[in-house]
Amino acid sequence: MSAKKKQAELIEEISGVNPLKCMKCGKCSASCPSYNEMDIKPHQFVSYVINEDVESLVNSASLWKCLSCFACVERCPRDVKPGKLIDAARQMVVRQKEQTYLSPDEIPELLDPELPQQLLVSAFRRYRR
Amino acid sequence: MQELINRAKELLNDGTVARVLGWKAGDLPYNPEPAFFESAESLKDFVYNGFCGANLSKYMIEASKLEGKTLVCLKPCDTYSFNQLIKEHRVDREKAYIIGVGCKGKLDIEKIRNQGVKGIESIEGAEIGDGADELKIQTIYGEKTVAYADAMLERCHVCKGKEHKIYDEEIFESKETKDGERFDEVSRIEKMSPAEKFAFFQKELSKCIRCNACRNVCPACSCRKCVFDSNKFDSSQKANVDSFEEKMFHIIRAFHVAGRCTDCGECSRVCPQGIPLHLFNRKFIKDIDELYGEYQAGDDTDSKAPLTNYTFEDAEPSIVGKRG
Amino acid sequence: MKYSYYPGCTLRTKAKDLDDYARASAKALGFELEEIEDWQCCGGVYPLGTDEIATKLSCVRALNAAKEKEQELVTVCSACHHVMKRVNDDMKNVEDICTRANNYMELDEPYKGETNVLHFLEVLRDKVGFDELKKKVVNPLTGKKIGAYYGCLLLRPGKVLNFDNPENPKIMEDFIRAIGAEPVIYPYRNECCGGYISLKEKEMAENMCDKITESAEGFGADMLITACPLCMYNLNKSSRREIPVVYFTEILAEALGVKEVQA
Amino acid sequence: MQRIGVFVCHCGSNIAATVDVAKVAEMALMEPGVVHAEDYQYMCSEAGQAKIADAIHEKKLSGIVVCSCSPRMHEATFRKAAERAGLNPYMVEIANIREHCSWIHKDMEEATKKAVILMRAAVAKVNLNTPLQPGESRVTKRALIIGGGIAGIQTALDIADAGYEVDIVEKTPSIGGRMSQLDKTFPTLDCSACILTPKMVEASAHEKINIYTYSEVENVSGFVGDFTVDIRKKARSVDMDKCTGCGVCQEKCPSKKAPSEFNRGLNNRSAIYTPFAQAIPNVPVIDREACIKFKTGKCGICSKVCQAGAIDYEQKDEIITEKYGAIVVATGFDTINLEKYDEYAYSQSKDVITSLELERVMNAAGPTHGHLERLSDGKAPKEMVFIQCVGSRCADDRGKPYCSKICCMYTAKHAMLIRDKYPDVNVTVFYIDVRTPGKNFDEFYRRAVEQYGVNYIKGQVGKVIPQPNGKLLVQGSDLLDNRQILKEADMVVLATAIEPNPDVRKIATMLTASIDTNNFLTEAHAKLRPVESPTAGIFLSGVCQGPKDIPETVAQAGAAAVKAIGLLAKDKLLTNPCTAHSDELLCNGCSTCENVCPYGAITYEDKEVNDHGIREVRRLAVVNSALCQGCGACTVACPSGAMDLQGFSNRQIIAEVDAICR
């Protein structure tokens, strides 16, 4: 099996999503609050997995713009859940060492006294291993 | 036990029931047998103790044809059989007054004997009122003690629970006896190689003497006339013992009760050769649970049985080879 | 009535109000929140990969602690509630996760999702009852027009959280009515505030929060209530509007007349 | 012992080139029961058939085996030949030595060996064959149509025109169905009422058609050709014979707050009402839940104003029992409940409506008298947004997995009509796919785009956001331009998925007609028998079988009528004798067989039996051979072996198995 195919299968496994169920209706993209910030749009996620181009997905800005707000997950009529795919892609990044979106040095300047723990914890979960 | 007898007398006397179906003391301390009691006086022979393993549900088929109600004592596991018989229209609920009797696990005399206890004169600790921790056995060689759990029937170690699925009233506390997993033995066999499996069953089944005890006791084997006794499936006269049904007896029987067997364990209990016949039934139950969703025959009286049901997405038969 | 209580880390620090008012209100309403011993942080987000086990264990511990006490588990923080319910759902329905988690846990009896997880609002709705709550209100917030802000974590995924209709929830509105105020229904009440994104992408969060507050004000809300410390932070910090945002427990305590007592 | 004749066909060289036919015949003579064997060039020819007849007479044969081509080819031929010669046709069996032997094997010895075995199996089976007689059952020459929409009306008219009596049972106070609620119809844009009303009148005036409105089917028993049906005529509280349909009662009725079903609840009606002006019959009913007289005992105004004296507060439900030979189900559809699609704000805003509601808004007799206006404030809209596939093509339990089929076309129709009548209104359609298979359908849709300038955007809508200013912000995708759209609209129309009428489940149960997971009635064969239910004598008309538009519905209604007529035209039905049969002495009465029978052919009766001297009443399975199709599912389900299949009995099949494995 090619490395690309393996990656695509891995992402399906981590996310539990079957991209073939997608009927390309675009309801995910219509629901996404971060749509305008994304380079690869939610409805396109499945195509990248089907075409075994996980690399582009992993390197996309979208990875760090998704809020995991589940609007797309809730509304998807085909039970595809693009939000889970992007979560899985993010996992693939943070599971690789040194591949983090947030470095310890930049944290102090981001902090503000009122910032709740919850924010840091959840950001860490998403950004870092 | 007296509590139960008193209640039975009451119900007989006030005319609620015409007879009582229970167990009567046998000639030995460990062999009570199912019996009908028609009068209050006859109840003096009534017993209910750890050796009353017999499932009385099946007797209700005949009792349903009699005038008046029959008081029947059912242990929690027996009630599944009764429900299943209701589902199959074999017993009449209206003809039964069900006393759900508590159960602390039923005893297997073979297990006691296998612990070297011989020459039994009396057994203490098997009464329903006892703690069910230990049996004190008077033998001609003196007193022996056996842990209650070590003398229990296999089925009680994988007990389905203390709940009576159907009853008019309940008497006696039950005790949780489950300390094993129901399908462990089946899983163990499944893991064997084909040759080992075959050797295992060949060894067990070669003991069979075709006495029909399993069939006669089985509440699911309630056919008016068993296929093995009719000529519906055989073109030739079946004089010789090597007939087809003869050879395939146990597998055909297991298939016939598949989806209907409540796993009451009576077949194994009564087998004079000690063949673990429940291993066939349990295999079907395990497959049904795994392939078609959990199903307990006798849990209710109206659900669709797995073999009279289907879904579009059911597994293909080839799954058998794929599961390994 | 006694419930196991999982406060979560934010409630220990920045969102102390949320916690204190909840406890005080519970007392006033006649139920007790018994804090679980040695709880650990839930992680703030539900573990993103379906194959992750270790990150779910802190929740399983808390859930099992409640099970051992034969109590239901109550959370107040939206995020803890979200993570807890989803992990519990996994333990109940995903055999693989359940087995693997139990392998780590080495419990006497494996945990299989037996505990019922409740958000504080669900306790008010399903256990106390809003009618009952109404009777206990001493300072009705009459005349106040309050917008409920749900955010994402309380509602979605709807099938797992089973909290309320994720597209048109009403539990907080019913709550607002119960304490004598008037709920303001506005369409952005279940849209995301930006969540953790405000750490690095301030502007994104600002845009989102502005939409929410603008919509709420447009429909006439004087104030917003929330159950989530992160939403609270974002709405206060990122929105360029001035509408006050408070925890729902605070106005609950106020209505029940226990706000000052505890503070 | 049978006297069996074996006939081995050469089929020219088709068989004889690979199989030693003479040898097969020779071997046959060694089989038990075989008294005659011969081979011949073409057994199916007239001369070949004559040989069979001759042998039957000369050798007094009681059974025949023909070793030839597939039974699917000539079994019927040989059975007829045997019957002509006085032998019961079911005493003939075929050994397929062509398709299953000579054509697939090359080695003569091997093929001959196999042919012999196949012959033996057939002989073994015939040895156990018994003569079978097809049963006969009578046909009541009357059809029942359940549902009085366009499907039911059309089926009724077609059957009645063929000269048979037809009853229509309609649940609501008037026939007409969904079509009567529509404003215009695609792709011709003619007015729905203009084409439907004449059909309604024709049906009501037809001397062979009897219409029961405000009535429901209560119970069905019997079987094909001979159904007995109880129909509940609900109390109308108005005497149908006396009422003149003047309408004064409705005008004067003081209770006018009941939501109008016909207008989808968009406005109200009086408690005594006819659903719409052209209702047939034009006789109102009193909605007893809304009527002041029924609620409080006071009022009685309608009775006072009725000059015909037709109001009857004492009227009771009436049960009519009637016999039918055929039943046609035409129960139609409804739109799904939208409560699980709150992201579209249907329950939050009056200006979000379903397409069916829009039909009423556009209709001159509707709540806005045909003016396109917002239901919240009566203002004329400037921007309209249509959302497609709301609840259709949905994989989870919120909606339906199927395509509702009609939405693409009616949305194009709506868009076109609005743009035509209100050129200043902009119309945007969010779609996933535009599906327009059908004559002149795609042209129609293209006209909406090209001629009427309807703005089609490929992409679904995520959320409809009501704004403080009363407008609706539609947040959707434009997948082709790859952007997210925020569009401010005045009205939003949802192309809501359709589903079978919820009552159909109850009706299907009564009819023992099978139903699929979506509650659509199942057809006997998806391709070849699309208007028949697997249950004999039950036919399907319209959307109850699957989504379809009006022309398809009318076509299917006609097809269902033809099938029903084909049945009613017969005086007697011959039933397939290869049916299941239960041995009374072995039957346990356990209902297992009943549970697997797809035709409802098995019922249970308490019967007295004499079991070796024991007389008792037992619960026994009884197979209705008119319903049984002979699949054999019951025979395997039966634990005691009481149930067996004639023509394919357990012993016959086992005899074949034995012969093959010998």
Added chain:
Amino acid sequence: MSIENKNFRPKIVAFCCNWCSYAGADLAGSSRLSYPADVKVIRVPCSCRVNPMFILRAFEKGADGVIMCGCHPGDCHYSTGNYYARRRMTLLFSMLDYIGVENGRTRVEWVSAAEGVKFSDTMNSFVEKIYSLGENVRLGDLRCRS
């Protein structure tokens, strides 16, 4: 073992439903798609007519393999027959596997009336499998008297 036995010719019984698989077998014939003569077809109205007893009977009488063919799920002439057959055969095959009978000796294939090629391919592969398994020695007598 009989695997080495060069003269071994297996006995194989194929139950085919009248509406799909029997017609598929006919099509294989009229398309001249060969498969070994060891296969003998028994026609039944529907796969749901196949009683597990028939299969056991075949094995008892010396069959080396038994295959059942029916309409594809969803295409049953009687709507639901093959669904019941599918469950019955799955459980039966599992039981046979459980008692040590080689799983390869039993098979179910769904063959439509149009699938002559599939019918012939199926029979070829099934026969090949039976050859590899050799003579059936285990299922003659389930009571296993040796």
